[in-house]
Amino acid sequence: MSVLFIAVAAAVTGGLLAAVFSGKADRGRVAAVCSVSTIALAAAGVLFVSVRVLLGGDVLTETIDMGAPLGLVRFELDALSAFFAALTAVTTLFSIIYITGYISLMPKSSPRMSAGLHYMFFNFAAASMLMALVLRNALVFLVVWEIMALSIFFLIPFERGKIKPMSAAVQFLVTMHVGAVILAAAIVMASNGTGMDFSDFTAVLSSNTTSGTIVFLLFFIGFAFKAGLMPFHSWAVHAETEAPRGVSGLLSGAAVNMGIYGILRIIALTPAAAPLYGYTVLFISMFSAVLGILYALVQNDLRRILAYSTIENAGIIGIGIGVGLLGKAYSLPLMEVLGFAGALFHVVNHSLFKGVLFYAAGAVFLSTGTSNIDRLGGLIKSMPVVAVTFLAASLSASALPPFNGFISEFLIYSGLLRALTPASGFIITVGVIAVAVLALNGAVTLAVFAKTFGITFLGTPRSNLPAALQPPASMTLPLIVLAASCLVTGLWPESVMRLIHAPLVCLGVTQINLIGNAVTITGSVARGALLLVVVTAALFLIRTLLVRTPASAPTWGCGYEAVSSRMQYTGSSLGAPLVKLVSPLLRRVEKKKFIPKSADIPGCEPFPARRVKYTSVTFDFIESMVIDKGIAILKAVFERFSWVQSGHTGHYVLYILAALAAFLFAAVWRGVA
Incomplete structure (x- = not known):
């Protein structure tokens, strides 16, 4: 534990040094060095001790007497905490590297927070996340949870004078406080005068009583606020949209994971799960996954697409958790291990590919000055690295082999199919519905990212924007490493499963060996898919080298000779057929505005006499x-x-x-x- 304490102390110290040594003369370079170096040191220490716990099966414990009124405060790094600590360390390291390049490219004249203060709050957020993962005293946990929320609150409104970022930060803070109040109520009920250590909550949570059910549901709702599950999701849309792109990656890849960790920690304290727990988690998660991706489908702002995608992926993780809980409740060990393993695997996958997507979106915004995909196009020519890595992450998010998103969703599918074997008709019905929901979700996700990548990076520019430039190495390095990780973890999922075994034991899963065949199958499918891609590319290359295509020109261009950038699909038109199918589930308002046209020749009426401009706005009906x-x-x-x-x-x-x-x-x- 001493290594982890040193890592947290290094992060806090680096943040303070960044605030002290930040000056206008060096434009925040010293502050950046202080923050990046200490985060890197902390990440190395956390990864060292976390891998030791995950592979060696150790549990590191430390107890510190903090005096009245806290008394003895226990810190524990078990496999579940180590799993999320390792992910947090990786995410924060790549985020801070990316942020240094992002800040250096921002216009110096724009009013913004001091770079030193920004780095300080980033380090504080990273340190508080790590501390929350190892704390076992509920009261101190709430204090650290509040520090984490406040640190993120100050990270969101980086650019001063803008109303939307500040409004998003306030909404985030208020939402986190609501969740904290619900957690506090759950802690008071769970402690019941016996103690404030998490281990004291097991008696209440494992009892099949009304109070035990209420306590579990309160804990689930409180942590669901941080996880961004619908209907507790509104902060995620606004905060991830308005925050600097590196901070958005931190929110989606690390802060959301803290809510998932809290839910899993409570499950670990619940030896006997009632079926109601599994059904509650499963239905809320399905609701979040479907509506999250449907709202992403109708967005044309790159940031909002990714924000709603975060809500959708939190729902997918929740579906896996719900499947695991139902497997535990109905004594179906294969269903239990597949559900929990799929959820944990998807936590890893989401942290990797969502970081790439947000970082790429930030590079696009800095280069072009807009996130509206209907104004973009053809960026693959000027930003090839960003385009290729965005495509890789999009394929992973769409659960297509050989990328890692396929592995986790296949495991969750397999767990749901096990729900069709019991004699109980209700769980069979629920399993069929969940499989259909996950299938619909996958199809819409593919449509969303096909639209997003195609409109943004393919075709020709749709407006007169500045020429896009390739971002610096500090911004492309996280993109390349994380995108490559999406491919590697998809091709060899067995290596990731080795790290998931110990957390599964913490969740009470006993027959972990049952999952071996499923992981082997997914790895084989992923490697076969890569082989198919390689063979197809090789054949195409051979054809190109052997067959010389003669120069040709169309005999009749059908009026398409004078091509215009406006003669392309937009985000709205490309997704319109699918949007019409799901329009009853969305609160969508379409408007048209008539714009008169001036006559080019006096006395002649122009044709048409006026132009019509169509716009559509989709409201989040839960929020509105x-x-x-x-x-x-x-x-x-x-x-x-x-x-x-x-x-x-x-x-x-x-x-x-x-x-x-x-x-x-x-x-x-x-x-x-």
Whole structure:
């Protein structure tokens, strides 16, 4: 544990040094060196100790006496914590490397936060994530959880003077506080006066009582806020859209994982899972996966597409967790191990390919000044590295072999198919529905990324944007390494499964050897797919070398000789057929605006007399119909009590005295009782 404590201390120290030594003269270079070097040192230490725990089966424990009121605080690095700590270390390292290049390319004249402060909050966020993973005292865990939320809050509005980033940061902080309040309520109910250590919660969580069910559901909802599962997802869309792209990668690849870790940690404390737990997690996750990718389909902003994709992938991970819980509840060991293994594998996959997607989106934005894909096009010619890595990550997100997304979704599919074997009709029905949902989700995901990659990188530019430039090495290095990791982990999934075995044991899975055949099959399919791609490319190359195509020209161009950039698909038109099929599930508003045209020749009416501009806006109905209206109702209720804020000091003193009297009366009453 000492190595991990040193790693956390290094990250905190590097953040403080970055804030102290950041100056306008060096444009944040010293601050960048302080932050990157200490994050790299911390990542190396965390990876060293995490791999030791994952492969060696060790459990590192440390207890520190923090005095009253905390007392003895236990720190523990078991396999589940080590798994997420290793992912956090990798994600934060590549994110900070990318951020240094991103900040260096930003216009120096734009008002923004000091680079030193930005690096400081990044280091604090990384350190608090690592500490939250090893803390076992619930009270200290909530404190560190709050530090993590505050650090991310300050990372989002990097550019000053803009309303949307600040609004997104406030929404993130408020949402995290709501989740923290729910977690606090769950902790109070789970402790029941026995203690604040996580191990003390096992008695309540394992009891088949109403209180045990309520505690589990409260923990699940509280952590679902951080995981970005619908309907607790609104912060993810706004924060990941408005934050700097490196921070968006951190939010999607690490912060969301913290919510997943919390859900799995509670499951690890629940030896006997009731079927209700599995059905709850499964249905909410299916809801999140389907609506997340449908909303991604109708977006034309590259950032919002990826933000909704994060919600969809959190849903896929949740489906795997739900499958594992149902397998545990119905004593189906193969279903249990396939579900949990698929969920953990997809956590790895999502951290890898979503980092590539957000980093590539950041490079596109800095080069062109826009994230609207309808204004882009043809970027593969000027940004080949960004385009190729984005394509690799898109194929992984679409679960196509030989990339790693195929492995995890295949495992979850296999687990769902095991739900069709029991005699119970209800779980069979649920299994069929879940398989259909996952299949629909995969098809729409492929359509989303085909549209996104095709409109952004293929064709010709759709507007007069600045010439796109290849980003610096600090931005392309994370893209190349993570994209290559997506391919390698897909071709050899057995290496990743070695790291997942120990976390599965923490989750109570006993028959891990049952998963061997499924992993072997997926690896063989991935390697076969790569071989097919290589053979096809080789045949095409041979044909190109042997067959000389004579020069030719069309005898009749059908009026297409004067090609224009406007004679291409847009994001909206390409996805329109599929959007019409799912339009009942979306709150979509289409508008048309008539724009008059001026006559080129006096006295002659132009044809057509006016142009029509069509626009469409899709509203997140959960946010607009539930969250926004709920906030409006609360605001109206609280406004009726605005008279309490009278502005007179005497009134406020009276309120304090009344509160003290109420607390005193409650204490006396409890003592008498």
